[in-house]
Amino acid sequence: MLYSSSPQILSGPLLILLASIQVSNEPWIPRLVFHEISGRESSFRDGIRDRDRKCVISGTSIPEIHIQANNWTTFEAAHIFPPEHGRLWIEHNYGQWITDMDDATESSKINSIQNGFLLREGVQQMFDGYLISVNPDDGYKVVVFDTDIDGYDGRILDPVCRNPADPHCVSDESLRWHFRQSVLANVRGAGEPIFEHDHPSGTDMMDKILASLYTQERFESELPSRL
């Protein structure tokens, strides 16, 4: 308790502002909106499809007849932590979030089923752009950080992907990482840029990236998908 040394009479409670407020400069991690699946990730895709069988954010189910026909059109197995940032994954030892691949290398754990779920294409674009996220610390509530034209805001992540009894259930830590990135992207200052995703045919993506913000980060994340 501090005592004022100068006698004074106050007419009522008085607040004095002394502390300063600063916005954190924590780096934001931009990601590719589109990511072609490679052979080594086919087990990721198949495992996600087998576990979820629906878009776990919108709730849209795939008709059983489509599943039998192996027709997954408009449904995508989405990574929560982006695979193009494998270097960050290893640097920060995020492989510790994964509990269903004990014998795997740290880098391959990024393709664990626990680091993904099944989404409709449009939802995946929003998720990859950090425009929609899930807060694992508030009942797995879906938060839309853009105008909610599809009515997803406030939904609850479908339990099918987060059953604690399932060793392949989605990682809370991955979800927490994505939610934090979404806050950094959407809430801080003027917000981070939203990158164009609909490029005319013949567009040189590398030229586009080199002419945009976050050039180095986007170039480094684009490169592995082309090798």
Place this chain on the structure above:
Amino acid sequence: MSTSRSLPRNVSFYNATHLDVALGGFVQNGSITEENFLDILGMLLIIEEGPIRVQERMSGHIVSRTGVPLQTGVYDIYCDCMCFIQVPPRYSVALC
């Protein structure tokens, strides 16, 4: 070509001592509670001292840790690191 995330915002927040530049903002579609808002500020802000008070500018409503949906509007953030309370004449006491 990139587009802006800030255009559709209906919530913005400011340092109460610097009202000229917004610290940030977001689109409230209805799911973000007052408690969520305080948690989000906890992720973004570095406060040197003391707790913060978040107050809606027009209504004067103070945000608290409740599940009540956050109202859209402009919020000012105060650091109440030193609070003087009235005591009998000749003495004033500051509570930290």
